[in-house]
Amino acid sequence: MALPWATALDVAYVGNYGFNRLRAFQGGANGAVDLNAVDIGAAYLPQNQDPTLAPSSVPGATAYSTNLLRAFRGLASINEQETRFWDTYHSIQMSLNRRFRNGLAFGTNYNLGLSFKGNTGLQLRLQHAADGTISIRPDQATYEALNQDLPLQRHVIKSYAVWSLPNAPSSFGRLGAYLLNDWQLSGVLTAGSAYQPGATQANQTAQTNPTGASNGRYDITYTYQNNGNAVNLTGSPDYLAKIRYVGDPGSGCSGNQYAQFNTAAVTGPGYGSTGLESGRFLLGGCPDHTVDMAIARTIRLGANRTLQFRADVFNVFNAVIINDRVTNVIYKSPTDLTVVNSEYLPNGQIDPARLTPRTAGFGAAIGAQPMRSMLLQARFGF
Numbered sequence: 001m002a003l004p005w006a007t008a009l010d011v012a013y014v015g016n017y018g019f020n021r022l023r024a025f026q027g028g029a030n031g032a033v034d035l036n037a038v039d040i041g042a043a044y045l046p047q048n049q050d051p052t053l054a055p056s057s058v059p060g061a062t063a064y065s066t067n068l069l070r071a072f073r074g075l076a077s078i079n080e081q082e083t084r085f086w087d088t089y090h091s092i093q094m095s096l097n098r099r100f101r102n103g104l105a106f107g108t109n110y111n112l113g114l115s116f117k118g119n120t121g122l123q124l125r126l127q128h129a130a131d132g133t134i135s136i137r138p139d140q141a142t143y144e145a146l147n148q149d150l151p152l153q154r155h156v157i158k159s160y161a162v163w164s165l166p167n168a169p170s171s172f173g174r175l176g177a178y179l180l181n182d183w184q185l186s187g188v189l190t191a192g193s194a195y196q197p198g199a200t201q202a203n204q205t206a207q208t209n210p211t212g213a214s215n216g217r218y219d220i221t222y223t224y225q226n227n228g229n230a231v232n233l234t235g236s237p238d239y240l241a242k243i244r245y246v247g248d249p250g251s252g253c254s255g256n257q258y259a260q261f262n263t264a265a266v267t268g269p270g271y272g273s274t275g276l277e278s279g280r281f282l283l284g285g286c287p288d289h290t291v292d293m294a295i296a297r298t299i300r301l302g303a304n305r306t307l308q309f310r311a312d313v314f315n316v317f318n319a320v321i322i323n324d325r326v327t328n329v330i331y332k333s334p335t336d337l338t339v340v341n342s343e344y345l346p347n348g349q350i351d352p353a354r355l356t357p358r359t360a361g362f363g364a365a366i367g368a369q370p371m372r373s374m375l376l377q378a379r380f381g382f
Contacts, residue, residue: 007098014111015090018118020083025120032079033124034238035134038069040125040274041235059271060231069236071128087118087150103164108157116152119144125239125275139274146279151217155287157191182300187293187316194252194284217281218252218327219243220261222268225340226333233273233334241273243329245282252283253322258343258350260325263363268331286322290315290369305382312375324367326360 001009024031042048043060048069053062067074091114097107122144125137137143168180194216220243222228233241247265254260261283269277296310330340343361345351353359357366 005098006101007096010095010097012093013091014093015088017086017088018120019086021085021087021120022081022083023085023120023122023124025085025087031081032077033082033126034077035080035126036070036072036075036078037126037238038066038231038236039071039127040137040239041272042069043231043235043237044272045235058227058232060229060233060235061227063231066231066237071132071134082124084124085118085120085122087116087120089116089150090114100162103166104162106159106161108159111153111156113152113154113156116150117148118150119148120150122147123239139276143276146276149217149279149281151281153192153194153216155191155193157189159189159191160187162186182298184296184298185293186296187291190290190292191288193287216285218283218285219278219280220249220266220283221328222266223328223330224268224333225330228268228331228334233269233271234275235272239275241269241275242277243267244269244277249283253286257322257365258360259363260322260365261363263329263339263343266329268329268334268337270334283327288321288369290319290321291317303382305380308377308379308381310377310379312377313372314375315370315372318372319369320371321369322365322367323369325365326362329362 003009018025022031023033043063048064049062050064056062063069067076070076072078092112093110094112095107095109098105125140125143126134127137128134163185165180165183165185167182168176172180222243229237230240231237244267245265246267247262249261249265252261292312292314293316294310294312296308299307299309301307326341326343328341332338332340339362341361343351343354343364351361354361354364357364360366
């Protein structure tokens with residue numbers, strides 16, 4: 001729609017429906033379905049215990065090695081590509097732009113993400129019968145419903161403005177014109193929700209989020225120092241248990257660099273898990289609101305020759321946008337949920353040994369976008 005003052009408004013619905021997709025989309029280093037995955041609970045069964053090992057009270061501790069727990073014994077993974085995965089995306093995209101007129105141009109582009117759901121990136125949870133047949137576990141639908149949310153970025157804004165400053169009045173003379181003419185001021189606003197461009201420290205740990213969130217939505221993960229491998233928790237090395245939420249963790253971003261979320265809202269999973277403790281992409285990173293500006297002066301030297309001096313200032317307001325945090329909690333064991341990497345001492349004070357991002361504990365910020373910087377340029381055109 002054309003509007004007054006040389007502006008135009010554009011509003012569009014943008015959506016996507018992907019079906020019969022491979023699992024690799026939306027995360028997962030291995031996009032294949034493992035037809036020979038160890039069944040959940042297999043390491044707990046009496047017939048799968050290694051008689052050469054001493055008895056243990058830890059579930060799965062005396063089970064055979066992984067390849068001997070599989071339905072097709074002695075073989076490793078049997079991978080198959082299956083086109084049974086889907087995702088849907090819905091959004092409203094808007095833009096308002098004014099073409100360059102009378103020394104001024106500006107524009108704003110806004111994307112409102114409405115929904116992003118699907119089962120891509122999830123595991124196909126299988127079970128094997130004694131006759132060799134393979135079927136999908138009855139709780140597959142529950143698992144997919146719990147994990148249907150994909151990393152939706154709710155708001156994305158990109159705005160710009162360019163202003164050619166008015167020339168000096170003729171009464172200022174040649175000196176005034178030389179000092180005041182041909183200046184241009186421009187700026188760009190980048191804003192949006194859940195801003196977090198990089199993989200978090202938690203995604204580098206042993207008990208990693210299998211979907212690998214990297215664009216603003218993330219999950220709290222865990223590690224056990226002892227007796228807490230997947231084979232102990234779910235009875236299968238191929239299926240992970242998930243962190244348990246026992247309270248409200250918050251949005252995932254806060255003004256307190258030492259507590260980006262409520263660390264008391266989670267606890268570790270126990271033995272006998274089926275991996276249904278929590279969903280995925282439950283927390284969001286910090287919103288972005290970064291302004292970059294530039295000022296330039298062009299000096300006309302005659303003919304086609306120009307000399308331009310330009311100063312670019314990035315993050316001009318020095319906004320602190322936290323984009324990484326410690327999201328992995330380390331416990332001693334499933335039977336001793338003492339937090340090893342706590343940011344706080346038992347008395348509630350911050351641990352003096354964890355005041356810097358390099359030594360930060362669970363829940364604390366460990367990264368932020370670059371602070372204010374400047375770039376100076378001189379350019380000769382001919």
